[in-house]
Amino acid sequence: MTTNSLDQKSQAWSGLFTEPMSELVQRYTASVFFDQRLWKADIQGSLAHAQMLFECGILSAEDFASIQRGMALITEEIEGGHFEWKLALEDVHLNIEARLTQLVGDAGKRLHTARSRNDQVATDVRLWLSAEIDLILLLLNDLQAALLALAEKNIDVILPGFTHLQVAQPVSFAHHLLAYIEMFSRDAQRMQEIKARTNCLPLGSAALAGTSYPINRLRVAELLGMVNALGEPQVCQNSLDAVSDRDFAIEFTSACSLLMVHISRMSEELVLWMSQNFAFIQIADRFTTGSSIMPQKKNPDVPELARGKTGRVVGHLMGLLMLMKAQPLAYNKDNQEDKEPLFDTVDTVKDTLRIFAQMIAGEKDPITGVESGGLRVQKEAMQTAALKGYATATDLADYLVKKGLPFRDAHETVALAVKQSMKQGKALSDLTLQELQSFHPSIEADVYAVLSLEGSLHSRMSLGGTAPDQIKSQIQRHALRLQKESACL
Ligand code: ARG
Numbered sequence: 001m002t003t004n005s006l007d008q009k010s011q012a013w014s015g016l017f018t019e020p021m022s023e024l025v026q027r028y029t030a031s032v033f034f035d036q037r038l039w040k041a042d043i044q045g046s047l048a049h050a051q052m053l054f055e056c057g058i059l060s061a062e063d064f065a066s067i068q069r070g071m072a073l074i075t076e077e078i079e080g081g082h083f084e085w086k087l088a089l090e091d092v093h094l095n096i097e098a099r100l101t102q103l104v105g106d107a108g109k110r111l112h113t114a115r116s117r118n119d120q121v122a123t124d125v126r127l128w129l130s131a132e133i134d135l136i137l138l139l140l141n142d143l144q145a146a147l148l149a150l151a152e153k154n155i156d157v158i159l160p161g162f163t164h165l166q167v168a169q170p171v172s173f174a175h176h177l178l179a180y181i182e183m184f185s186r187d188a189q190r191m192q193e194i195k196a197r198t199n200c201l202p203l204g205s206a207a208l209a210g211t212s213y214p215i216n217r218l219r220v221a222e223l224l225g226m227v228n229a230l231g232e233p234q235v236c237q238n239s240l241d242a243v244s245d246r247d248f249a250i251e252f253t254s255a256c257s258l259l260m261v262h263i264s265r266m267s268e269e270l271v272l273w274m275s276q277n278f279a280f281i282q283i284a285d286r287f288t289t290g291s292s293i294m295p296q297k298k299n300p301d302v303p304e305l306a307r308g309k310t311g312r313v314v315g316h317l318m319g320l321l322m323l324m325k326a327q328p329l330a331y332n333k334d335n336q337e338d339k340e341p342l343f344d345t346v347d348t349v350k351d352t353l354r355i356f357a358q359m360i361a362g363e364k365d366p367i368t369g370v371e372s373g374g375l376r377v378q379k380e381a382m383q384t385a386a387l388k389g390y391a392t393a394t395d396l397a398d399y400l401v402k403k404g405l406p407f408r409d410a411h412e413t414v415a416l417a418v419k420q421s422m423k424q425g426k427a428l429s430d431l432t433l434q435e436l437q438s439f440h441p442s443i444e445a446d447v448y449a450v451l452s453l454e455g456s457l458h459s460r461m462s463l464g465g466t467a468p469d470q471i472k473s474q475i476q477r478h479a480l481r482l483q484k485e486s487a488c489l
Contacts, residue, residue: 031336032085035092037343039078041127042092043071045120048223049203050111052216059110066107070100091336092124093117114213115206118243118331122202125338127224129252130199132346133191134489139353140188140259141486144181146361148478150375151177155468155475158453159280159382160391167389170453173377175466178474180266185478187259188485194255198248201226205239208330244330246320246338253317253342256349257310263352264310267303274300278385282376287359302359306352313348316341386453387427390418395450395459396428403442413440 021029050067053059059067074096077083089095094117101108151174161171201224204210204217221233228234236242273280283300291297319341327334362374393414400410417439421428429451436443449455461467464474 026087026090029090029333030087031091031339032087032089032095034343035121035336035339036085036095038092038121038124038128038339039096040075041124041131042096042120043075044224045123045127045203046096046111047071048220049115051223052220053113053213055219056214056216058113058213058215063107063110066104067100067111070104070108073103074099091117091121093120114211114215115203116208116243118207119202119205119239121335122205122243123224125246125342126198126200126202126248127226129248129342129346130195130226132350133195133198133252136346136349136353137188137191137195138486138489139350139357140184140191141482141489143353143357143360144184144188144478145482145486146357146374147177147181147184148475148482150174150360150377151181151471152475154377154379155471157377157379157382158386158457160386160389161466167386167391169394169460170386170391170456171466172457172468172471173379173382174471174475178471178478180262181478183262184259185481187255187262190255190258191252194248194252196228198252199226200234200236200248202236202242205236205242208240208243210239240330244327244332244335246324246335249338249342250317250320250324253313253320253345256345257314257317259349260306260310260313260352263356264307266356267307270303271300271307274298279381280378280385282378283359284362284373284376286372287355302355306356309348309352313345316345383453390421390428392428392451392453392456393418395456396447398459399447399450400440400442403440405440405442 047068050059050064054061054064074083077099083095083099085095086098089098097108097111100111154173154177157173158170159173159176160167161169161176201217201221203220204215217235218233221227221235226234270281270283272278274283283302285298287300287302288298289301291299320338323334323337358374360375362372364371396417397407397410397414400413401407405413417428417431417436420435420439421431429448433443433445433447436447450459458467461470464470
């Protein structure tokens with residue numbers, strides 16, 4: 001075994017340097033304490049690279065075998081928690097390579113033939129992120145399934161639909177939940193599209209200009225599973241672009257920002273709905289906290305925090321955009337700063353999706369079988385709120401239009417009727433037929449059917465409307481889609 005030339009980082013470059021790095025600069029430039037989470041992708045990438053070098057006759061069979069043996073040992077060390085990460089070795093790549101050389105000697109030093117850390121790190125991040133996107137897709141599917149199950153149980157539960165947060169028209173609670181399913185389904189679509197662009201191989205671009213070794217980049221892509229839906233290897237086609245752009249990380253964080261904005265809108269509603277003024281829902285106690293001073297309080301901390309964490313993810317998007325904007329081609333060390341925002345985005349989104357699915361659906365302990373409930377719907381409170389706000393006024397106007405009035409006149413007539421009922425503290429449906437007829441003689445006894453919440457709901461059967469039949473067919477469509485999507489995950 002030869003001595004390890006990477007033990008001190010200054011020796012990693014060459015004899016060109018006349019003084020060692022100061023401790024402060026070492027700390028400032030190192031990334032090992034956060035990028036070590038890329039270790040698996042780094043080893044995977046190195047093994048594929050080594051295999052290709054061997055297959056192309058650039059690396060001997062013995063050296064390839066030594067590298068495989070060394071990487072297996074390193075995997076054990078890292079998994080067992082006894083790998084020694086060294087700040088002096090700057091990052092995950094140099095740490096693993098140094099340990100490999102320590103374990104297997106010269107073969108370890110030959111691994112870096114025809115590659116640079118520039119194409120190596122870009123490959124690691126893309127590999128790691130592709131796998132994380134798969135997990136996020138799974139969690140998005142789960143959350144949609146949780147919302148769908150709740151929707152199925154609440155087709156006939158009516159709450160006021162709002163515009164400007166003013167009572168507007170009655171809608172089914174299931175319809176409201178389906179709106180979020182639509183948003184999350186688009187988030188999943190975006191993730192799929194971004195995964196296809198992320199899962200593309202930079203390795204073989206070397207430092208920036210490609211390499212003079214007779215390598216086979218397509219083979220490496222194939223070995224790493226960087227292939228498209230047809231199974232064709234995906235390889236970055238310009239070496240300068242491959243080592244330097246981080247647009248895949250930016251678009252991923254952008255899609256996550258949008259996803260979190262959707263979560264945040266839902267959080268805002270959960271918080272409102274849980275307040276005493278609405279009292280539409282109860283969130284299970286284990287997702288709420290009490291107050292240290294006000295004994296009566298139960299605070300919806302989880303949705304509030306999710307709303308707050310949305311700002312954090314959007315901030316990461318801004319950070320990554322700013323990181324990229326003034327970088328000349330090709331690689332610059334600035335790019336090392338892509339990791340913390342990216343990692344934190346992934347952690348935040350995964351935790352949020354998991355906790356939301358549990359909060360909505362409840363959970364069942366796989367061992368004890370004990371079920372803990374999810375979101376509890378207070379249907380009477382929803383119904384009462386819908387009755388309070390003259391939510392069926394549009395239905396009365398539509399009724400008059402069907403009797404031959406122009407819509408603008410019908411609108412005005414109903415406005416007067418609402419004003420009158422407000423004065424009397426009554427709902428529209430509380431007015432007698434005579435009273436209603438005083439607003440317009442064409443009103444007949446059948447008007448009460450449209451003034452009821454149920455009548456209003458059932459009448460909105462346009463595609464995508466809130467009528468129960470529409471809702472049922474949407475539920476069916478989503479159930480099929482989710483099933484199909486989860487089979488591919
Ligand atoms: N830790 C570095 C990063 O994350 C690896 C690439 C370093 N390349 C270089 N030429 N210094 O970007």
